[in-house]
Amino acid sequence: MITPVLEVFFLAMENQSQLWHLRLGHRSQQALHQLHKSIKGIPSFDVSSDTSPCKGCAMGKMAERSYPDSSKRATRPLALVHMDLVGPFPVESRVHSRYILTLIDDSSGFAVVAFLRNKDDAAVRFLDMVRWCETFTGSTLTSVRSDRRGEFMGHLQMFFSSRGVTHQTSAPHVPQQNGCAERFNRTMLEKAKAIMHHACMPRIFWQDAAEVAVHLYNHQPMRRHTWKTPIEIFNGDPPDISYFKVFGTHAYVYIQPEQRDDKLAP
Numbered sequence: 391m392i393t394p395v396l397e398v399f400f401l402a403m404e405n406q407s408q409l410w411h412l413r414l415g416h417r418s419q420q421a422l423h424q425l426h427k428s429i430k431g432i433p434s435f436d437v438s439s440d441t442s443p444c445k446g447c448a449m450g451k452m453a454e455r456s457y458p459d460s461s462k463r464a465t466r467p468l469a470l471v472h473m474d475l476v477g478p479f480p481v482e483s484r485v486h487s488r489y490i491l492t493l494i495d496d497s498s499g500f501a502v503v504a505f506l507r508n509k510d511d512a513a514v515r516f517l518d519m520v521r522w523c524e525t526f527t528g529s530t531l532t533s534v535r536s537d538r539r540g541e542f543m544g545h546l547q548m549f550f551s552s553r554g555v556t557h558q559t560s561a562p563h564v565p566q567q568n569g570c571a572e573r574f575n576r577t578m579l580e581k582a583k584a585i586m587h588h589a590c591m592p593r594i595f596w597q598d599a600a601e602v603a604v605h606l607y608n609h610q611p612m613r614r615h616t617w618k619t620p621i622e623i624f625n626g627d628p629p630d631i632s633y634f635k636v637f638g639t640h641a642y643v644y645i646q647p648e649q650r651d652d653k654l655a656p
Contacts, residue, residue: 416447468495470496490578533557577607
């Protein structure tokens, strides 16, 4: 609570607006305008027009401004690729992976992922993914955008230099500058968790769920592409999804007769 000494000071200054701003836990000017409509016991006063924050607001409520989405997009596949590394995951997958390396094409939104046991494998797997993408599209990688992870800043620099690839990096501690990759990672993981938990599968199947989530993502239309799918923009062919099934199914395992306990065992 505000001390009596400070209350006397603000009353002497006839700054009721600032006093009630403090009494109400640093409420906003907009809220102060509405007080008399729903609360009793407050004297009539004019809300201050000063928009500068007080010391308490500046030190206790400061937040970064949101980063607006860029309206600029690459005009061809692989002109710009966003790269990120997700992990480590709390449990190994059933094939011993702990990380996901994600590549997202800026022009189409098409995503390619690789699952890694160690993050030091990221450079080698990245080269494999780039070769596949270039063969699949017939285009050549031009620019890569990533954060400043060591696995991206070390081994890959020689490859970028030899190929004339521009490596764009975000500023330290500002992951929002790699926002395309960050948004895709969230979409992928939310979709993967949803289908995995709906199927009541153990957490070791997170890699299987993530693979399916990425496949679903690439084959579903997007608003920003006027409802075309990423894979159609990436390689020019609209997808056929008639083979899609719900992730997970009930299954029964046949036990060999010699492995059963007795004749009544299932």
